[in-house]
Structure formats: C-alpha cells, structure tokens
Amino acid sequence: MNLSRIIASLLCLAAVALVVAGCGGSSSxxxxxxxxxxxxxxxxxxxxxxxxxxxxxxxxxTVYEFGKDTGTTSSCFGxxxxxxxxxxxxxxxxxxxxxxxxxxxxxxxxxxxxxVTYAGHPLYTFAGDxxxxxxxxxxxxxxxxxxxxxxxxxxxxAGTATEPEETQGSSGGYxx
Numbered sequence: 001m002n003l004s005r006i007i008a009s010l011l012c013l014a015a016v017a018l019v020v021a022g023c024g025g026s027s028s029x030x031x032x033x034x035x036x037x038x039x040x041x042x043x044x045x046x047x048x049x050x051x052x053x054x055x056x057x058x059x060x061x062t063v064y065e066f067g068k069d070t071g072t073t074s075s076c077f078g079x080x081x082x083x084x085x086x087x088x089x090x091x092x093x094x095x096x097x098x099x100x101x102x103x104x105x106x107x108x109x110x111x112x113x114x115x116v117t118y119a120g121h122p123l124y125t126f127a128g129d130x131x132x133x134x135x136x137x138x139x140x141x142x143x144x145x146x147x148x149x150x151x152x153x154x155x156x157x158a159g160t161a162t163e164p165e166e167t168q169g170s171s172g173g174y175x176x
Contacts, residue, residue, distance in 0.1 A: 045152050
C-alpha cells in the first residue's frame with residue numbers, strides 16, 4: 001500500500017470529522033439532500049485509474065459498499081453518513097452503461113428515505129472524492145468496517161486508485 005495515500009485519506013477523514021463537529025447537532029431539513037439526488041438516480045460503470053471499471057453515481061462519483069452493513073440494511077448514520085453520504089433514490093434507480101439493471105434496488109433508511117442498493121449492498125459516495133475518477137475511499141477502514149468500490153458484478157474492487165491527473169500542479173518536474 002502507498003503510505004502517503006493512506007495518510008492523505010486519514011487526513012481527509014479527520015478534516016471531514018472536524019467540519020461535521022463544527023456543524024452542530026441539527027438534522028437535515030426537508031429541503032436539504034443527503035447523498036446524490038440531482039435528477040434521476042443512475043448507477044453506471046466508469047474507469048478509475050488504478051482500479052479499472054467501478055460503479056459510479058449520476059454525477060460520476062465512485063460508489064462504495066460498507067462491510068459493516070448486513071444485507072440491504074445500512075449501518076451508516078450520523079457522522080458516518082456525513083463522511084460517506086448514502087446514494088438516495090430519486091424515483092426508480094436506473095442502470096447506465098456497465099451496470100446491471102437486475103442488480104439495482106432500494107432500501108428504506110431510518111429517516112424514511114430510500115437508499116440505492118446494488119447486488120444487495122446499500123451504496124454510498126465518499127466526501128473525500130470530489131470529482132469523477134477519484135476513489136480515495138477504496139479499502140478504507142472507518143466507522144467499524146471496510147469501504148470498497150464495486151465492479152459491475154457487485155464485487156469489491158481491490159487496490160488503490162491513482163490520481164486522475166498525476167502531473168497536475170507540477171511545473172518543474174522535480175518530483176517533490
């Protein structure tokens with residue numbers, strides 16, 4: 001494993017925890033959204049450097065399964081869902097390219113919202129992934145379980161994603 005990648009992921013999780021702590025204890029209002037909700041919810045497959053084709057949400061963000069979940073029941077609430085927002089269904093979820101419609105479903109969360117499932121696993125995004133092609137949460141251990149990106153068959157994808165644009169921000173090529 002790449003130690004710098006692990007440290008960066010841990011720092012990102014710590015930053016998210018600090019932001020959540022500063023937000024107070026209020027719950028989401030009806031007008032706020034948890035997770036993906038712009039337009040219809042579509043799950044597709046997309047290439048992530050270092051991992052191959054993984055499932056993504058409607059915005060192209062990598063989706064994850066949580067090893068602590070049992071069946072279609074989510075175990076991620078409160079601070080967990082701030083770092084790992086559930087993919088919320090806005091109508092019947094649809095399968096895009098490289099995803100199987102037969103694997104899609106929904107499960108009811110404690111707050112009454114419907115979370116998208118794939119191959120029986122509730123789906124989440126990761127707050128540390130801000131652009132399509134990122135999968136910084138893959139193989140993370142947080143909130144009592146392992147987080148894994150998934151392939152088209154619904155299986156966990158092993159490995160560490162590489163940054164989509166590794167030379168970004170480097171003008172001199174000196175490697176530091």
